[in-house]
Amino acid sequence: MSAVLRVDNLHVSVGGGSGTSSAGAAAAREAVRDVSFTIGRGESVGLVGESGSGKTLTCRAVLGVLPPGVAVTGGGIHLGGGSSGADVELTGLDRRGWDAVRGNRLAAVFQDPASYLNPSLTVGRQLAEQLRLKRRLPRNQTRAAAVELLAAMGLRRATAVYDQYPHELSGGMLQRALIAIAVAGEPELLVADEATTALDAAVQAEVLDLLRQLREERGLALLLVSHDLAVVAEVCDRVAVFYAGEIVEQGPTADVIANPRHPYTEALLRVASLGDWRRRDLEVIPGRPPEPGAMPVGCRFAARCAHATDTCATPVALSTVDDRQVRCHRAATLELVGA
Ligand SMILES: Nc1ncnc2c1ncn2[C@@H]1O[C@H](COP(=O)(O)OP(=O)(O)OP(=O)(O)O)[C@@H](O)[C@H]1O
Numbered sequence: 055m056s057a058v059l060r061v062d063n064l065h066v067s068v069g070g071g072s073g074t075s076s077a078g079a080a081a082a083r084e085a086v087r088d089v090s091f092t093i094g095r096g097e098s099v100g101l102v103g104e105s106g107s108g109k110t111l112t113c114r115a116v117l118g119v120l121p122p123g124v125a126v127t128g129g130g131i132h133l134g135g136g137s138s139g140a141d142v143e144l145t146g147l148d149r150r151g152w153d154a155v156r157g158n159r160l161a162a163v164f165q166d167p168a169s170y171l172n173p174s175l176t177v178g179r180q181l182a183e184q185l186r187l188k189r190r191l192p193r194n195q196t197r198a199a200a201v202e203l204l205a206a207m208g209l210r211r212a213t214a215v216y217d218q219y220p221h222e223l224s225g226g227m228l229q230r231a232l233i234a235i236a237v238a239g240e241p242e243l244l245v246a247d248e249a250t251t252a253l254d255a256a257v258q259a260e261v262l263d264l265l266r267q268l269r270e271e272r273g274l275a276l277l278l279v280s281h282d283l284a285v286v287a288e289v290c291d292r293v294a295v296f297y298a299g300e301i302v303e304q305g306p307t308a309d310v311i312a313n314p315r316h317p318y319t320e321a322l323l324r325v326a327s328l329g330d331w332r333r334r335d336l337e338v339i340p341g342r343p344p345e346p347g348a349m350p351v352g353c354r355f356a357a358r359c360a361h362a363t364d365t366c367a368t369p370v371a372l373s374t375v376d377d378r379q380v381r382c383h384r385a386a387t388l389e390l391v392g393a
Pocket residue numbers: 068069085103104105106107108109110111112121122123124281346
């Protein structure tokens with residue numbers, strides 16, 4: 055399968071801003087370290103992990119929208135040459151390069167759809183404008199194309215929705231409208247960062263269904279971020295588990311869930327809304343991740359790990375065990391409990 059996206063040994067650092075003197079310059083710290091994964095055409099990959107583990111900065115690096123003071127400091131992000139475009143190394147792009155890629159080959163939806171829409175324009179006008187810009191449709195065709203796209207996103211009474219303002223739509227409808235705007239340019243990859251987190255469970259399931267359908271029908275590749283493994287399990291072929299800025303386990307989602315190889319993944323399974331989670335108390339993973347400025351040289355999870363031994367204080371690389379990549383000294387011997 056040809057890769058739509060290839061992230062190779064990505065490092066993202068925060069701070070390290072220039073000061074006028076050496077005393078004024080803040081020390082940079084790595085918020086994302088040595089992250090690698092690939093997404094094929096029509097494939098979906100989930101990034102999962104606790105808050106602050108580096109998922110969002112990884113997505114933002116892919117989209118070229120890192121916040122001020124945060125930068126890619128190593129590795130590469132490669133957009134593959136699919137049917138619709140050439141190979142592009144994203145980390146080297148200038149502003150014009152990004153304009154050609156963003157919204158055309160890459161698009162994104164985030165947690166709070168209302169904040170990405172203009173409150174004073176109807177949803178339909180905002181979508182029609184995207185269709186005009188991205189598909190170069192003449193103005194007299196954009197209304198019909200926009201209504202068709204809104205209907206394809208599962209919005210009932212799409213003609214009426216076209217003329218509504220963002221505040222007149224529910225959260226689920228807004229997210230569908232925003233997904234319509236995101237796919238208006240027929241991108242190869244859609245990044246969805248906690249896109250269903252604020253929705254109630256039933257609406258969340260519907261929006262996840264829509265994402266699945268877009269993959270199947272349009273061959274759209276998906277990069278989905280969630281703190282909840284259950285959400286990733288709904289949609290993603292493969293999952294990368296993040297802890298303290300690193301991928302600690304990566305593999306086929308069903309296998310990772312049934313048979314975790316990293317103790318952090320096992321812990322994450324106990325806090326995920328998987329299976330009959332409504333009938334059990336979701337646990338909290340005891341302890342906290344290491345402080346960003348004080349990362350241990352060995353395994354970053356060791357201080358919270360029930361299986362840690364002295365070896366875990368030494369540096370640990372990502373190694374391949376069967377269908378899995380795991381960053382754990384004990385991965386080959388531990389017997390962990392899946393869901
Ligand atoms: N704009 C920023 N300035 C400084 N530090 C940042 C910034 N954005 C993120 N960080 C830091 O980088 C690290 C990774 O954050 P990131 O947002 O990628 O995590 P996350 O896994 O997506 O968490 P969440 O689910 O809370 O968004 C954290 O330590 C965070 O505090």
